[in-house]
Amino acid sequence: MAEPMISTRDLTKSYDKVHALRGVSLDVAEGTVLGLLGHNGAGKTTLVNILATLLPPSGGSAAVAGHDVLRDSRAVRGCIGLTGQFASVDEKLSGFDNLVLIGRLLGASARQARERADELLDTFDLAGAARRLCRTYSGGMRRRLDLAASLVGRPRVIFLDEPSTGLDPASRLSLWETVEALVADGTTVLLTTQYLEEAERLADIVAVLAEGSVVAAGTPTELKSQVGERRAQLSTTRRGDTVKVAEALRRAGFAAVQTPEEGTVSVPVADFEDFAQVVRAVEEAAVPVTGLTLSEPSLDDVYLSLAAKPVAAAAR
Amino acid sequence: MTVTVPTDRARSAAPVRWQPASARAQFAVLTGRSLRGLVADRRLVVLTLVQPLILLVIFSQVFGSMASPDHFPAGVSYIDYLMPAILVTSGITSAVGSGAELIRDMDNGVLTRFRSLPVGLHWILVARAVTDVLRTTAQTVLLLVCAALCFGFDPAGGAWGVIAALALSLLVIASLTWVFIAVGTWVRSARIMQSVSGLALFPLMFASSAYVPLDALPAWLRAVAVVNPVSYAVDATRALALDWPLGGDVLGAVATSLLILAVAVWAAVAGFRRPLTR
Ligand SMILES: Nc1ncnc2c1ncn2[C@@H]1O[C@H](COP(=O)(O)OP(=O)(O)OP(=O)(O)O)[C@@H](O)[C@H]1O
Numbered sequence A: 001m002a003e004p005m006i007s008t009r010d011l012t013k014s015y016d017k018v019h020a021l022r023g024v025s026l027d028v029a030e031g032t033v034l035g036l037l038g039h040n041g042a043g044k045t046t047l048v049n050i051l052a053t054l055l056p057p058s059g060g061s062a063a064v065a066g067h068d069v070l071r072d073s074r075a076v077r078g079c080i081g082l083t084g085q086f087a088s089v090d091e092k093l094s095g096f097d098n099l100v101l102i103g104r105l106l107g108a109s110a111r112q113a114r115e116r117a118d119e120l121l122d123t124f125d126l127a128g129a130a131r132r133l134c135r136t137y138s139g140g141m142r143r144r145l146d147l148a149a150s151l152v153g154r155p156r157v158i159f160l161d162e163p164s165t166g167l168d169p170a171s172r173l174s175l176w177e178t179v180e181a182l183v184a185d186g187t188t189v190l191l192t193t194q195y196l197e198e199a200e201r202l203a204d205i206v207a208v209l210a211e212g213s214v215v216a217a218g219t220p221t222e223l224k225s226q227v228g229e230r231r232a233q234l235s236t237t238r239r240g241d242t243v244k245v246a247e248a249l250r251r252a253g254f255a256a257v258q259t260p261e262e263g264t265v266s267v268p269v270a271d272f273e274d275f276a277q278v279v280r281a282v283e284e285a286a287v288p289v290t291g292l293t294l295s296e297p298s299l300d301d302v303y304l305s306l307a308a309k310p311v312a313a314a315a316r
Numbered sequence B: 001m002t003v004t005v006p007t008d009r010a011r012s013a014a015p016v017r018w019q020p021a022s023a024r025a026q027f028a029v030l031t032g033r034s035l036r037g038l039v040a041d042r043r044l045v046v047l048t049l050v051q052p053l054i055l056l057v058i059f060s061q062v063f064g065s066m067a068s069p070d071h072f073p074a075g076v077s078y079i080d081y082l083m084p085a086i087l088v089t090s091g092i093t094s095a096v097g098s099g100a101e102l103i104r105d106m107d108n109g110v111l112t113r114f115r116s117l118p119v120g121l122h123w124i125l126v127a128r129a130v131t132d133v134l135r136t137t138a139q140t141v142l143l144l145v146c147a148a149l150c151f152g153f154d155p156a157g158g159a160w161g162v163i164a165a166l167a168l169s170l171l172v173i174a175s176l177t178w179v180f181i182a183v184g185t186w187v188r189s190a191r192i193m194q195s196v197s198g199l200a201l202f203p204l205m206f207a208s209s210a211y212v213p214l215d216a217l218p219a220w221l222r223a224v225a226v227v228n229p230v231s232y233a234v235d236a237t238r239a240l241a242l243d244w245p246l247g248g249d250v251l252g253a254v255a256t257s258l259l260i261l262a263v264a265v266w267a268a269v270a271g272f273r274r275p276l277t278r
């Protein structure tokens, strides 16, 4: 396998009393997306900040594009783009001037920097507000400018720490499309998110972080099959009917679960054959069924089962 | 657990990337940014320029009428005596503000952005210091012109004496600016910085030979004033402007300022290198 673009080994980080990371090892190949999921305080931002050379690790090692984050931090910073969890734009400058400033710091000529700024302002739908001071931007506009700022130098590796927090649905979709286009061009992305939908859509590999350790990792499909299962859900209008439906399904050999309060019965279905049997069983029972839905397991289930906060930690 | 993402999608597409900016370019771009921040708000520009003029009016009128002639050197008008001191002390306010401005940048996240770029961290501080010293230069030049035109400031040292005094006072201000930048990089909290500045400002300005001769001060205060670097600076500036015998004043003030400058720059860069915790 080619050298990974992001690589960590037994990475640890401790603040005075808090162990934010307890030995994280991961490899991300060029042109792929790693989605990092985890509850509040799991250590996502800490990991991103270490990789972006903003924080020194307490132990272990980390390298980006082959450069060690401690020994070669300048080289690392030369090939990354960072959108941190908190907006980082200059309030006293316009959106356009912010991007030009970053372009100039990255070594662009004045003209190159201006062209790049216009390009990105278009991409992120900020062209109309380009000349306004950022102080007057809305939260979502600031966030989009922040995203644009991290792309100015066409970095090979991009860190996005909860990039879609505070974006409206349209902006979120356009962010996703932008990320997909970047990845198609060979950019490597590490993305943290609370939105499972986002990880599912963008990530090649999802790693679940809990209390500073990776507790599960795999493709979204792998994780789903580990935890969730496809289920069929049948709804009835009368309470008594749910019992009848459940009984009919059990006779046919299904582990049916009934929720009489909601008037629903749910059964796991592995394949189409199972599904057909469910339909037949219900038909034989001759009970009116008003709805039938098939639900795919979601990353939600992965997230809940693996990263569920231990009760004791919830008070933190 | 080791997480490995497969390598199937790597492409060879290599978009054009820029060569990292040279040190000179980084300095120029960052200073340009700070200067724009300085002039972004017109109201603030006016206030900044007017502030030392108010100091001048108040001191010349209020203290000028009260200052007992016994303590003052014969043949020197109070305005001539006062101006060199105002040159130095008006800059102190802006030096103190330097640290606060740096912390403001930390708080609104711009510095996080800069720290993720391949930029020499020290240039961020140098840009801040140069900007604030330029501001002080604008303030003091305006101050000198007003004093000469409206208050009859006409010291014995003549134009060259005043220019030398201005240069020296700017050196002193530069060193104090770095002191407060250094404090800012270590405390990193706007509120603590404000308290520190408030604590430092008045003793620096008033427990010195700036407004009255040292002989006029009570003994304990005189002791403080003697070790206050502002006293050296004011004495030397005054000697240049008033064409008094220089003695060791100027050399001492230059040497002290350079020493403070060196230590403060070192402390500021060291403080700034520590990771941001947010
Ligand atoms: N400067 C600090 N000092 C002490 N503890 C800290 C510091 N920064 C982070 N922590 C702790 O480290 C742990 C991990 O924090 P981190 O910010 O990485 O979490 P996160 O996964 O990004 O959470 P969120 O989803 O809320 O952004 C938390 O318990 C947090 O309290």
Ligand SMILES: [Mg+2]
Binding pocket: A044, A045, A046, A085, A161
């Ligand atoms: Mg976070």
